[in-house]
Amino acid sequence: MQKVLVTRRLFPEVIARLAGNFEVDYHDDDQALTPSELAVRLSDKAGMMLVLTDRLDASVLAAAPALKVAANVAVGYNNIDLAACSAAGVMATNTPGVLNETTADMVWTLMMASARRVVAADKWTRTGGWQSWKFLDPWLGQDVHGATLGIVGMGRIGQAVARRAQGFDMRVIYHNRTPQTETGGATWVEKNTLLAESDFIVLMVPYSTATHHLIGAAELALMKPTAHLVNVARGGVVDDAALIEALKARRIGGAGLDVFEGEPALNPGFFELDNVTLTPHIGSSSRATRMAMATCAADNLIAALTGHTPPNLLNPDAVRQ
Numbered sequence: 001m002q003k004v005l006v007t008r009r010l011f012p013e014v015i016a017r018l019a020g021n022f023e024v025d026y027h028d029d030d031q032a033l034t035p036s037e038l039a040v041r042l043s044d045k046a047g048m049m050l051v052l053t054d055r056l057d058a059s060v061l062a063a064a065p066a067l068k069v070a071a072n073v074a075v076g077y078n079n080i081d082l083a084a085c086s087a088a089g090v091m092a093t094n095t096p097g098v099l100n101e102t103t104a105d106m107v108w109t110l111m112m113a114s115a116r117r118v119v120a121a122d123k124w125t126r127t128g129g130w131q132s133w134k135f136l137d138p139w140l141g142q143d144v145h146g147a148t149l150g151i152v153g154m155g156r157i158g159q160a161v162a163r164r165a166q167g168f169d170m171r172v173i174y175h176n177r178t179p180q181t182e183t184g185g186a187t188w189v190e191k192n193t194l195l196a197e198s199d200f201i202v203l204m205v206p207y208s209t210a211t212h213h214l215i216g217a218a219e220l221a222l223m224k225p226t227a228h229l230v231n232v233a234r235g236g237v238v239d240d241a242a243l244i245e246a247l248k249a250r251r252i253g254g255a256g257l258d259v260f261e262g263e264p265a266l267n268p269g270f271f272e273l274d275n276v277t278l279t280p281h282i283g284s285s286s287r288a289t290r291m292a293m294a295t296c297a298a299d300n301l302i303a304a305l306t307g308h309t310p311p312n313l314l315n316p317d318a319v320r321q
């Protein structure tokens, strides 16, 4: 029987399904394996299911001579060195499609929470701040309806975000590296135009060297002083230190962040701010969607190890030497 590694605690139903096909080495834990633990556990494995905090690079692959497939339980795959996988003949897969709507819901959650200062208001309410009802500050927020929404990265999730904006009568503009024509009522604009004109800026780009610090001090300086930034894409797309400075100086209205540089070790500067809403990388985390993602990854793994092309193969050039 072929052996597979599952690197993180997942749904028991998915593990049971894998166990019907393979000998499963299950790391039934929420703590990540270290790179050296990963290398040891992979030494005799034909397949693995990994999560976005597991780094799969040439050094780990060198310790996995029998590995044929690495099924990421995520749509983003910046944790996987695709070229190294291809060179080692390891098929890499991801889970596109199944999490678009849930992640778009999370974008909306952070956008609304940031606009109306929901988390700060909750804290104030539960810690006895509410001694008198206030007509004015500190709870004067920003309207979402009728505002301009700027989406950086109009992929599947960006489009799901844009669809929701129709119900809020928003003007939607977007920026992709390759200019496109109108997409479902959203208009392509230059990045700087988007930064200057948007009331809400949503980042939906994958992380790569090309998108590293896509939003830094210069970009933040172009934003309206009332605008909110939402990042549910990947840490590193935003320069966190620059964002903290902008929030501290109230140069922008606020931010809603689900992803961070170096997560889960956040820049402590965030914790002192009341104009930022922080969540622990839970964009796709509804029960149904996490199940769909795990099932999708298992489908990819099983296909690859039973002689089929996995449905979500990222590197068709992967051929074992």
Ligand code: GLV
Binding pocket: 052, 073, 074, 075, 076, 077, 099, 233, 283, 284
């Ligand atoms: C989550 O961040 C994912 O990429 O699926």
